Amino acid sequence: MALEQEVKVYQSQLAYGEMLLEGLAADKAFELICDGGVNPAWIMGHLGLVANNITAMAGGQPKIDVEQWKPLFGGGTTPATDASAYPAWDELVSVWKQGHADVADAIPSISEEVLSGENPIELLRPILMTTHDFLSFALTAHESMHMGQLSTWRRVQGQPPLF
Amino acid sequence: MIDSLLHLYEDNLGYARRLVDDLTPEQMTAQPGTGAAVNHAAWVLGHLALVAHVNGASYLLGLDVAPESSVLGPDDFGGGSTPKPDAALYPDKDKLLGLLASGHARVAEALARRTAGELDQPTPHPGLAARFPRFGGALTHVLVRHEMLHLGQLSAWRRVQGLPSV
Numbered sequence: 001m002a003l004e005q006e007v008k009v010y011q012s013q014l015a016y017g018e019m020l021l022e023g024l025a026a027d028k029a030f031e032l033i034c035d036g037g038v039n040p041a042w043i044m045g046h047l048g049l050v051a052n053n054i055t056a057m058a059g060g061q062p063k064i065d066v067e068q069w070k071p072l073f074g075g076g077t078t079p080a081t082d083a084s085a086y087p088a089w090d091e092l093v094s095v096w097k098q099g100h101a102d103v104a105d106a107i108p109s110i111s112e113e114v115l116s117g118e119n120p121i122e123l124l125r126p127i128l129m130t131t132h133d134f135l136s137f138a139l140t141a142h143e144s145m146h147m148g149q150l151s152t153w154r155r156v157q158g159q160p161p162l163f
Numbered sequence: 164m165i166d167s168l169l170h171l172y173e174d175n176l177g178y179a180r181r182l183v184d185d186l187t188p189e190q191m192t193a194q195p196g197t198g199a200a201v202n203h204a205a206w207v208l209g210h211l212a213l214v215a216h217v218n219g220a221s222y223l224l225g226l227d228v229a230p231e232s233s234v235l236g237p238d239d240f241g242g243g244s245t246p247k248p249d250a251a252l253y254p255d256k257d258k259l260l261g262l263l264a265s266g267h268a269r270v271a272e273a274l275a276r277r278t279a280g281e282l283d284q285p286t287p288h289p290g291l292a293a294r295f296p297r298f299g300g301a302l303t304h305v306l307v308r309h310e311m312l313h314l315g316q317l318s319a320w321r322r323v324q325g326l327p328s329v
Contacts, residue, residue, distance in 0.1 A: 034323045035325070
């Protein structure tokens with residue numbers, strides 16, 4: 001199966017993310033620790049949105065209103081600290097977790113023809129030419145980069161390393 | 164899969180360069196926040212170079228340890244080591260970037276010689292095999308996911324210090 005190993009890595013990010021989020025209170029999740037930074041709420045929303053977009057790309061049904069989430073969590077959007085402007089923290093985490101299961105189910109149904117075709121995200125096409133390139137990046141590097149941001153968000157506030 | 168891995172691995176190196184390009188020697192070991200031992204740029208570059216040269220990617224691909232990597236002590240850069248806010252304790256930025264780049268080059272060359280069939284074989288590393296039974300998964304974890312996790316840490320670390328996004 002195409003992208004089988006990438007999906008394996010994607011699923012393993014779920015366990016690490018859960019470790020990073022353990023004990024995090026809902027109100028704390030919207031806290032920004034610097035200008036231009038991101039908070040756990042934005043990271044979860046962003047990764048949940050990406051997962052739903054991938055599911056839709058594979059012909060599946062998104063579990064969220066993607067058009068409503070885009071202005072809140074799309075790439076390049078700026079997180080706000082006002083939690084009332086966002087879905088509830090529990091929902092953000094739930095969408096992210098469900099997104100992992102949905103993506104794992106959806107990937108095998110993407111045809112080789114689609115995978116080798118042009119990346120539907122025009123902005124990323126210069127560096128990720130095909131759909132396969134995009135998915136490979138999204139399942140591995142992209143989610144991991146945001147997990148790293150979450151890790152630093154914890155650590156600068158004095159929380160201990162996980163390893 | 165090999166082409167995709169090589170592409171993402173190369174992109175990681177470019178991203179690492181951009182993340183540290185504008186840093187002064189003092190900024191390389193800054194630990195902003197409440198005094199916790201946050202992973203700073205010198206530690207991250209050294210850690211990733213160590214993984215590329217010695218105990219991660221090179222090990223998986225069966226490469227010898229490069230003599231130039233002897234400055235990357237596991238006590239300073241190994242997993243679980245504690246980054247210290249003292250630039251004098253670390254090789255400078257150019258040296259660390261050079262080590263990371265040479266590690267990447269060795270790993271990329273070795274990976275390019277592998278076949279897709281080999282990446283479908285069992286992972287030759289007991290610790291990783293439990294999570295990634297296939298060699299391709301283990302390599303994706305070490306080359307792409309692990310590197311990008313630390314680069315994401317650096318991305319946020321920059322913003323905490325008021326440095327611009329790259």
